[in-house]
Amino acid sequence: MSEQQGSVVAQKDGAIGWVIFNHVEKHNAVSLDMSAAVPGIIAGFDADPDVRVVVLKGAGERSFIAGSNISTFDAVRTDxxxxxxxxALSQGSYDSVYHCGKPTIAMVRGYCIGGGMDYAASCDIRICASDAVFAIPAVKLGLGYGYQGQIRLNRLIGSAQARDLYFTGRRYDAQDALRVGLVHEVVEPQALEARVREYAQGIAANAPLTLRALKRVFLELERDPAARDMDAAHAMIAACYASEDYQEGKAAFAEKRKPRFQGK
Incomplete structure (x- = not known):
């Protein structure tokens, strides 16, 4: 299944939902319309019981997302x-990825700049090609940068390293990104999609209710302590114990076979 909303493609392939930024001639720089399309796609995958993991990628071979489409700023940021x-619309787009109830993976090849970093940092897992380039050039444009992006990047790489990235506006290559903990793995470009599929399918084979409970706890732990709803998280944990999947997991373990989880 594949559906295109402007320059964003939603593609369902087995248990994997793909969000593809498809504006190759602009290195997948994100326009306002592209930002607006993402939350609906994420919500659809979140609600689809057949989709167990969501992957974000850029079309073509040169870019994940090369930031926002600056050429449109005079039309959409006039006052x-x-x-x-x-x-608000851009932040809502990043937030939809961050709050997705299912595990999310950023598949990064080439440029991951500005808003591309926001989408990548909003994912749970980041796997990049050896040709990936990461940067936040707001200081070179005179723009303020959304604070949620700073918060999420701080969680990933720490405040000291984030200061370097933000204050200098310089570029990190793939090995820099791996060194500071921005990405989980670096692979050769020709092997990137196969590795991401393998990783996603490994997640998809696990118990969906357990994955949702784990994701909810991670999200709650990243809230301010006063805003956490650990009762809701605990209810999801308790639901795992009462599920058919738990019975299947025990049976599969006893029978020395792979479990067949149904998300029930």
Whole structure:
């Protein structure tokens, strides 16, 4: 199944839902319309019981997402009110990925710049090609950068390293990204998609209710302590014990076979 919403493609392939940024001539730089399309695609995959993991990628071979489409700024950020609207819509797009109830993976090849970093940092897992390039060039444009992006990047690489990335605007290569903990793995470009599929399928073979419970706990732990809803997280944990999948997991273990989880 494949459906295109402007320059964003939603593709379902077995248990994997793909969100593909498809604006190759602009290195997949994200326009306002592209940002607006993402939350609906994520919500659809989140609600689909057949989809167990979601992967974000850029079309072509040169770029994951090369930031926001700056050429449109004069049309969509003409005054303070429009700029606020733009920021809110963009942040809502990143947040939809971050709050997805299922595990998410950023498959990064080539440029991962500005807003591309926001989408990548909003994913649970990041796997990149050896040709990946990471940067946040807001200081070179005179733009403010959404604070949620700073918060998420701080969690990944620590405040000291994040300061270097933000204050200098310099580029990190794939090995820099691996060294600071921005990405989990680096593979050769020709092997990237196969590795991401393998990783995603490994997640997809696990118990869906357990994955959802784990994801909810991670999200709650990243909230301010006063805002955490650990009762809701605990209810999801308890539901795993009462599930048919738990019975299947025990049976598969006893019978020395792979479990066949149904998400029930």
């Amino acid at each position: 303070a009110a429009q700029n606020e609207k733009y920021q």
